[in-house]
């Protein structure tokens with residue numbers, strides 16, 4: 001019998017898109033899992049078990065091997081820098097990471113940059129030879145330039161609605177972001193048939209979705 005795969009699934013905005021993709025790949029993901037508060041969801045027909053995680057924790061579960069594979073945004077992967085394999089670009093939860101500020105922003109010496117992504121932001125400005133003070137926040141990042149905590153922010157932009165409604169401007173686009181399928185290094189060897197089988201089922205679905213735009 002095929003190995004059972006423990007899958008770290010992000011709760012929240014990625015889950016709906018990931019479960020849709022898995023269903024389109026022919027996996028029997030129960031519909032009632034979408035609105036459930038259960039943290040461990042058995043998906044017996046697909047030989048899977050979903051571990052419902054906070055998105056930022058997915059690479060941690062996978063690195064430690066308590067999940068064999070996981071679904072996670074590239075933003076989180078870059079920030080967390082965990083020792084995991086990145087297997088597939090799933091093409092879902094598409095957005096971008098950008099530098100944002102007031103429209104009339106002018107460069108200052110040693111500016112403050114607020115973000116949920118201190119490692120990515122520090123590296124970005126370091127590579128450009130710009131000295132900045134990075135301030136870590138956990139949400140409502142757009143507040144920072146509005147109330148004078150920071151000169152600029154590094155944050156996600158999807159529809160652009162949040163920056164528009166708050167009178168902010170997107171100064172630089174840093175990366176295009178999509179969600180990725182990641183694997184624990186040992187699981188990838190020990191459960192290779194099951195993991196490869198999943199990738200083989202997902203790939204044509206991803207190609208079709210990407211072709212549609």
Ligand SMILES: Nc1ncnc2c1ncn2[C@@H]1O[C@H](COP(=O)(O)OP(=O)(O)OP(=O)(O)O)[C@@H](O)[C@H]1O
Pocket residue numbers: 010011012013014054055056072073074075076093094095156157158159177178179
């Ligand atoms: N508009 C968006 N803002 C932020 N992230 C987005 C957006 N659209 C897609 N994403 C992707 O979704 C992932 C999860 O988003 P986020 O970190 O906001 O978690 P969430 O689903 O709101 O759950 P939680 O609030 O519990 O962390 C991000 O890491 C990113 O890859």
Ligand SMILES: O=P(O)(O)OC[C@H]1O[C@H](OP(=O)(O)OP(=O)(O)O)[C@H](O)[C@@H]1O
Pocket residue numbers: 138139140141142155156157158159160161162163
């Ligand atoms: O371009 P948009 O479509 O408006 O999406 C971008 C917004 O969505 C995210 O916030 P989220 O909803 O996760 O809230 P939080 O970061 O304040 O928790 C992100 O941090 C931006 O604020």
